[in-house]
Amino acid sequence: MSRKISLLTTLLVLGLTPLAMAPEPPGDAGAKAESLRFFGASAMAAAIAIGVAALGCGIGQGMAVRGAVEGIARNPDSSGKVTVTMLIGLAMIESLSIYALVVSLILIYANPVGKMIQVFAGLAK
Amino acid sequence: MEHPILFLNILLGKLGLPVVGAEEAHTFLEQLLQPHVTHTWVVMAILLVLARLGAGSVKMVPGGGQNVFEVVVTGIEEFMIGITGEHGRFVFPLIATLALFILISNYMGMIPGFFAPTANINTTAACAIIVVVFTHVIGVKFHGVKYIKHFMGPVWWMTPLIMPIELIGHFARILSLSIRLFGNVFGEELVLGILFFLAGLYLAPLPMMFLGLFTGLIQAFIFALLSMMYFAGAMEHAH
Numbered sequence: 001m002s003r004k005i006s007l008l009t010t011l012l013v014l015g016l017t018p019l020a021m022a023p024e025p026p027g028d029a030g031a032k033a034e035s036l037r038f039f040g041a042s043a044m045a046a047a048i049a050i051g052v053a054a055l056g057c058g059i060g061q062g063m064a065v066r067g068a069v070e071g072i073a074r075n076p077d078s079s080g081k082v083t084v085t086m087l088i089g090l091a092m093i094e095s096l097s098i099y100a101l102v103v104s105l106i107l108i109y110a111n112p113v114g115k116m117i118q119v120f121a122g123l124a125k
Numbered sequence: 126m127e128h129p130i131l132f133l134n135i136l137l138g139k140l141g142l143p144v145v146g147a148e149e150a151h152t153f154l155e156q157l158l159q160p161h162v163t164h165t166w167v168v169m170a171i172l173l174v175l176a177r178l179g180a181g182s183v184k185m186v187p188g189g190g191q192n193v194f195e196v197v198v199t200g201i202e203e204f205m206i207g208i209t210g211e212h213g214r215f216v217f218p219l220i221a222t223l224a225l226f227i228l229i230s231n232y233m234g235m236i237p238g239f240f241a242p243t244a245n246i247n248t249t250a251a252c253a254i255i256v257v258v259f260t261h262v263i264g265v266k267f268h269g270v271k272y273i274k275h276f277m278g279p280v281w282w283m284t285p286l287i288m289p290i291e292l293i294g295h296f297a298r299i300l301s302l303s304i305r306l307f308g309n310v311f312g313e314e315l316v317l318g319i320l321f322f323l324a325g326l327y328l329a330p331l332p333m334m335f336l337g338l339f340t341g342l343i344q345a346f347i348f349a350l351l352s353m354m355y356f357a358g359a360m361e362h363a364h
Contacts (some may be wrong), residue, residue, distance in 0.1 A: 003286075087343065088343075088346075088347065088350065091343045091344065091347045092347070094300070094303040095308070095309075095347075097303070098305060098308035098309055098312065099304055099305075099308065101303075101308050101312050102304055102307070102308040104313075104316070105311070105312075
């Protein structure tokens, strides 16, 4: 039953795709829709980028904190030095997800291709 | 993007100077009056005043401002000597200046109505380029022509493979140093702005601002630490 439903859904989606991808009528409305679609894709890409970066960054930071806590539990006297080293390491790991944040900000606010696309679509000169 | 309300911009605008946003600045004067430039001048003024307070009248038995500054400066110097070794003491002024400048810049963004100069890629890129260029100056000064061995890898026949990788790595240092600082500070400011628009009436940005104080210190420290490590790497012998 479920297989039949999934097959049906796939066929439906496949059948609808040409409709969604159909070329817009030329003119102002089509250009606007094209530009909106471009912005939507950019926002989606930014969200995915920051999400994946946060995933990896979280795993890495978790491993770093685990190591530090295990070290402190084994030798409580070393907590000061371990904490400082861990904080430096955490800042280094976090900088990776900060790079992804910069990429997402560029995608949304300062997309280098955005202006070009707008000119191409006839929205800006 | 929207332009935030900055006290300094309003003041300069009242004085009759052409203050515009970063995107519309075309003439030289307008570019000189962009917020990150004017606030860099403010940071420099603060640092000069602090230095004057600390070292205006140096006494044998320190008191007040001199005491605080001796703790800060000797703390940075001892930490730096621990990483670069005794022969790297001459880079201390650069490291301490960068660390204090970045720290004050980061903290300036925490004051409402002021702008952090490090929340602009130009400021951080300038700092990073200074550091990376000075790394190579140190390398040539310490090793002369043999500095090229740093780029050639362990065995001679691997040179064509190692050389491009090393060169890309050295250019990536500029990118990573500048974007790490810029992204942290700018992201902080953006989060503060978004939280303020969402629930500024209920002091929603306040916890984030405490986090910002912490991040500002950590990032200034990281920048100084990485610069020290790059300098130490240029000073040691090729392996």
